[in-house]
Amino acid sequence: MDQDLQHPVVGCAGDLRSSLKSVVSVEPVFMSVADKRAALVELAAARSQLDGLLARVLAASDDLGAVEGSRDATAWLARETRVTRRESRRDLALGRALEAHPEVGRQLADGTLRSEQARAIVDAVDALPSRVDDAVRAEAESRLLAYAREHDAKGLRQIGKRILDVVAPEVGESAEADALEAEERRAEESVSFSMSDDGEGRCHGRFTVPSHVGAILRRILLALANPARHTEADLRDEAGVWKPSRRRMGEAFVEYVERYPTDASPQTAGVNATVVVTMTLEQLLGEHAAVLLDDGSRMSAAQARRLSCEAGIIPVVLGGDGQLLDLGRSRRLFSKAQRIALGLRDGGCTTRGCETTAAGCQAHHDDPWSNGGATDLVNGRLLCPRHHRLAHDPRYAKTIHADNQVTFVMRT
Structure with a gap:
């Protein structure tokens, strides 16, 4: 393209790249402290100006999107420059917002504002309730621009949530209450938790919780991770x-999970949320052995011994007599230890064809306790709630088979 016909924006971009290339070989480490101060401030301002210019051009490029067969130019820009579409869409949103907020755009263009500050200001003003008139909106924007001289984008977002308290106190309190309720409602609706085991001894997960829950968890973990609670050796890794x-x-999160009181955890089918590990006496005493958890996974015996002392893991030593499992007639309900043993023995509902796991089952007396039946393992079995109801329904006959499975048939 002829230099005389070149658009000023294209020429500016070319000049910028040429200027930047001219300092590629300059080593900043040899700059004086005064020069570093000046350079960092000027470069931050220049980057803001460039961000603003790119956003403005992108917002004016719908025709480019039409030529490329899309609704805007973000897909083309992402493909050509290898930025993410999310990043290019953020730039487009800023450019379009600046069209409605010319003073914010002007201050971004002259380097007074940072791009994230500009986003915080336009987002705060655009989030004001529809009942707020234009004069109040203009005053809110003006105040936020003034605050931007002393606050970063994070601070401006917090101020922006309560800017009506400054410019229109009569509507600020109710508007804040409405905004908080909407924010809390969105947070509750987006709560999620997922985790998966990679098969290599590690579990990975993601969660989304309301901000106050995150603050509580962070405060707990910070307390557990506090260096004052640890020796210097604990604060160094394997390489020192x-x-x-x-x-x-x-590590604080691991400690929190491992040491959470099991008696405070919720119960499922009469048992607190615990993990059961089965091992022989030889495995318990041996230095090198693997043991089986009730979910089918395995861990070292040494790990099991440690966790059984302080975590939500219950060791079941085959052949040992550490827990009394046969309580005879001393109580009607199955004990926690008996309930765990039933889960290990039965694996789930003992009704033939039922796939309900042990966690979803209830303990049942084959010979009813009311008829003198003992509360022991021989007389007990696991049944899901539906089949447990059938076991007590006189219209159904229960048959116990040789494999300890049961079937129910309606009486004729």
């Missing part, structure tokens, strides 16, 4: 290097 906060917080 100080552990980063990310790892210390991860």
